[in-house]
Amino acid sequence: MMKNRTIGSSKLEVSAVGLGCMGFSHGYGATPERQESINLIRYAFELGCTHFDTAEGYGAGNNEELVGEALRDVRDQVVIATKFLIRESSTTDPADKQIRSHLEASLKRLGTDHVDLYYQHRVSPDIPVEEIAECMGQLIREGKIGGWGQSQATAEQIRRAHAVTPLTAVQSEYSMMERMFEREVIPACKELGIGFVPFSPLASGFLSGKVRVDDQYQGDDVRRAITRFDSANIAANQPLVDLLHRFADEKHATPAQISLAWMLDKEDFIAPIPGSRKRERIAENLGAAEVEISASELEQIETELAKIDIHGNRTDEDIAKMRP
């Protein structure tokens, strides 16, 4: 039985580990056949996953169609989270009008009349967060969205937005390789009662311990732009992989499971969404919810992590350079 977590003021109930669906259409190179992707999403549900993450931008809407089709028969038993991206400068329409038209298109592709969690994919430099929050409040009152969130927001942006319409979740990069949001954002979420949904919780697969120096990445695969995957950095990050293997052996778990169990154990409002296109890895990642880490084990992990330098990172700027 999968454990659940309740996040945010909208009291959204999600499985402790969710499924990031981006890779079925976008971001990690060759994608599976459409039917295979649908089968894999349904497989995650069968294993108890109830939190599915997509975005209008993944595969130009194709990912929302896949997720919607895969979950149609169990729609009322799952949380579908999707995201919009608007920039004021791209049109003269007010933000509210733009968001409504993005949401209508997403609902159509998902084949549903509401989205459970609707994120602003990136906080716009041109539009005050209060204006977005106002619009989200209206959409919640209309029943078109269950709750809303921001992605990669600062603590200040979170506080300002939350004061207008309480946030259900903040979705940002978080893993043993990227801990910048531990400083201000995660404490702000804790204080305000907002869920924190880590994306790339396995650092794009690095923390599975299965990455090899000679692995090659093709096409739209973001690992071409994530500097942790440069050969020199793969070698330099080996101490982290060794640490994960050591704890995994002790706990009869896998490095990926230890990475996820570590963050699940830290706070009860953290609900990661690892992504995989492989049946056994989906089961492995969801299985992390069963791995218990004691307080003394967590302390040991933290002590060891503090001694390890991380080489390389993931930035939007590096990823943007991949676009033609």
Ligand SMILES: NC(=O)c1ccc[n+]([C@@H]2O[C@H](COP(=O)([O-])OP(=O)(O)OC[C@H]3O[C@@H](n4cnc5c(N)ncnc54)[C@H](OP(=O)(O)O)[C@@H]3O)[C@@H](O)[C@H]2O)c1
């Ligand atoms: N808000 C944002 O800006 C933002 C940005 C990025 C992602 N996201 C969301 O967050 C989700 C998760 O991010 P992510 O996909 O980068 O997460 P991730 O789980 O850290 O990385 C996914 C990568 O790791 C591999 N992988 C996953 N589990 C594995 C395992 N057990 N063993 C070996 N390799 C494994 C996958 O390969 P295979 O597929 O080949 O197994 C895939 O290449 C996305 O799907 C998306 O929904 C949001």
